[in-house]
Amino acid sequence: MLKISVRKGKLYEAKNEAVILPLFEGREKLVLNAREIDKKTGGLISEIIASRDFEAKPFQVSVIYTRGLLPAKRVALVGLGNPEEFDLEKMRGAYAMVMQKLRAINVRQAATAIDFNDIHGSKDMLIRATLEGAVSGLYQYLPFRTVDRQNIKEVKELAVITQSGDYTLVKAEAQKARVIMEAVYFTRDIVSAPANEMTPSILARKARELARRRNITCKVLDKAQMKKIGMNALLGVAAGSCEAPKFIILEYKGKRKSEKPLVLVGKGLTFDTGGISIKPSEKMDEMKTDMAGGAAVMGAIMAAADLRLELNIVGLIPATENMPGGSALKPGDILKSHSGKTIEIINTDAEGRLILADALSFAVRYKPAAIIDVATLTGACVIALGDDVTGMLGTDNNLKREIAEAGQIAGELVWELPLWDMYSEQIKSDIADYKNTGGRAAGAITAAAFLEKFTGNYPWVHLDIAGPAFSTKDKPYIPKGASGIPLRLLVEFLSGRAGVKSK
Ligand code: BES
Numbered sequence: 001m002l003k004i005s006v007r008k009g010k011l012y013e014a015k016n017e018a019v020i021l022p023l024f025e026g027r028e029k030l031v032l033n034a035r036e037i038d039k040k041t042g043g044l045i046s047e048i049i050a051s052r053d054f055e056a057k058p059f060q061v062s063v064i065y066t067r068g069l070l071p072a073k074r075v076a077l078v079g080l081g082n083p084e085e086f087d088l089e090k091m092r093g094a095y096a097m098v099m100q101k102l103r104a105i106n107v108r109q110a111a112t113a114i115d116f117n118d119i120h121g122s123k124d125m126l127i128r129a130t131l132e133g134a135v136s137g138l139y140q141y142l143p144f145r146t147v148d149r150q151n152i153k154e155v156k157e158l159a160v161i162t163q164s165g166d167y168t169l170v171k172a173e174a175q176k177a178r179v180i181m182e183a184v185y186f187t188r189d190i191v192s193a194p195a196n197e198m199t200p201s202i203l204a205r206k207a208r209e210l211a212r213r214r215n216i217t218c219k220v221l222d223k224a225q226m227k228k229i230g231m232n233a234l235l236g237v238a239a240g241s242c243e244a245p246k247f248i249i250l251e252y253k254g255k256r257k258s259e260k261p262l263v264l265v266g267k268g269l270t271f272d273t274g275g276i277s278i279k280p281s282e283k284m285d286e287m288k289t290d291m292a293g294g295a296a297v298m299g300a301i302m303a304a305a306d307l308r309l310e311l312n313i314v315g316l317i318p319a320t321e322n323m324p325g326g327s328a329l330k331p332g333d334i335l336k337s338h339s340g341k342t343i344e345i346i347n348t349d350a351e352g353r354l355i356l357a358d359a360l361s362f363a364v365r366y367k368p369a370a371i372i373d374v375a376t377l378t379g380a381c382v383i384a385l386g387d388d389v390t391g392m393l394g395t396d397n398n399l400k401r402e403i404a405e406a407g408q409i410a411g412e413l414v415w416e417l418p419l420w421d422m423y424s425e426q427i428k429s430d431i432a433d434y435k436n437t438g439g440r441a442a443g444a445i446t447a448a449a450f451l452e453k454f455t456g457n458y459p460w461v462h463l464d465i466a467g468p469a470f471s472t473k474d475k476p477y478i479p480k481g482a483s484g485i486p487l488r489l490l491v492e493f494l495s496g497r498a499g500v501k502s503k
């Protein structure tokens with residue numbers, strides 16, 4: 001990951017390969033760092049603006065060469081767009097784009113400064129958005145590239161230059177950004193890994209590695225232990241696979257034991273073929289990402305521990321493959337879940353809700369303050385909200401509001417879908433308590449209605465990330481592939497619960 005350093009000084013004095021200068025569109029005059037650099041370079045910046053080669057449109061980048069007028073060889077200008085339309089997403093996108101451009105021209109280290117007096121927003125959020133954007137945009141998944149590895153380009157370091165008065169604040173926020181982005185990279189690496197390299201056993205090993213951190217413990221239930229406590233919905237999904245299922249339990253203790261924990265449940269489906277109700281082969285490869293919810297939960301706990309958040313968190317990740325085979329679950333089968341409730345299987349491809357049902361009812365033993373589950377659960381949610389937005393459904397209005405706000409701050413948007421009682425009609429079974437699909441209508445909602453039956457009436461929210469977890473196209477600060485969503489939302493939410501407010 002990009003190394004972030006913070007030092008006091010002046011941007012025009014930086015001896016880096018490039019200095020990055022963010023600029024607003026349509027400004028009459030250059031101010032602060034831009035003005036200083038313009039002066040030192042005999043008007044290079046005003047010239048490129050006057051000629052309209054660079055207009056500071058959102059994410060526009062121009063690199064100019066200083067030819068000895070500054071210690072830095074280049075000035076990289078990046079547009080923030082119209083100041084009236086500025087928000088943190090613009091900042092994230094701008095820094096991602098300028099870092100990608102610098103990488104493309106082989107720059108290995110750069111410096112930047114943030115003119116707090118010119119850019120609206122709280123200082124702490126501006127620094128974090130800047131660094132999150134820079135690091136996020138540079139993500140590459142490379143472990144399987146063997147040809148021409150020496151030609152892989154990488155920016156190694158970004159220095160943030162700050163005035164003495166802001167130094168302590170900038171350093172603290174830079175450290176937070178580092179911790180959060182380490183966790184985002186961790187999550188993206190897990191989601192990007194092919195299913196043969198990210199089996200339930202390997203996922204469980206990743207979880208155990210997290211437990212090397214202070215205040216994190218990890219327990220992993222194997223098949224026999226799951227059988228003993230009646231996790232037959234999870235075991236049903238695992239029945240067709242040769243890979244052993246794992247039930248991963250991560251506990252982070254940042255507060256006294258008596259404090260009720262928040263329980264995060266993440267779908268850990270390491271490959272979803274659909275099972276006997278098999279999926280079409282086109283794009284089936286993308287189903288290696290069906291553990292994105294579990295990966296984000298693991299990443300969120302990692303970040304919470306590194307941020308030393310004062311609260312208790314439990315992470316539950318039911319992990320298995322969903323495969324067809326001689327011993328696989330069949331349509332029409334009935335399973336008795338961990339909760340004791342029975343489920344008629346209509347479609348073996350609706351497996352996420354089965355493994356989550358057992359995890360949610362297991363969560364009840366913690367008497368949690370709240371339960372949040374995260375899952376690539378339904379194609380229907382992608383049809384409803386598109387590729388960029390997380391579907392939110394749940395039973396607790398305060399919890400929903402907190403999560404929507406955290407998503408707004410993080411730039412990881414959620415939109416609520418209704419969970420009225422009538423939707424439960426669609427998942428009534430003729431011969432068991434429930435059936436695992438409710439037909440095509442309102443598919444994202446009936447999936448959530450099913451999950452609700454297993455939450456034991458604790459405050460609960462379900463996040464359907466089938467759309468944004470993985471992208472087949474580049475987004476401003478998320479390169480195509482695994483996004484890490486909703487990890488930053490979760491960290492923002494957890495920080496709020498721990499009393500650390502982002503202003
Ligand atoms: N993992 C899929 C959902 C999914 C679809 C995630 C597209 C990411 C992108 C889930 O297990 C699934 O197959 N859901 C079915 C449910 C249906 C059978 C009721 C679906 O959405 O088609």
Ligand code: MN
Nearest residue numbers: 272349350351
């Ligand atoms: Mn499925």
Ligand code: ZN
Nearest residue numbers: 269272290352
């Ligand atoms: Zn699935």
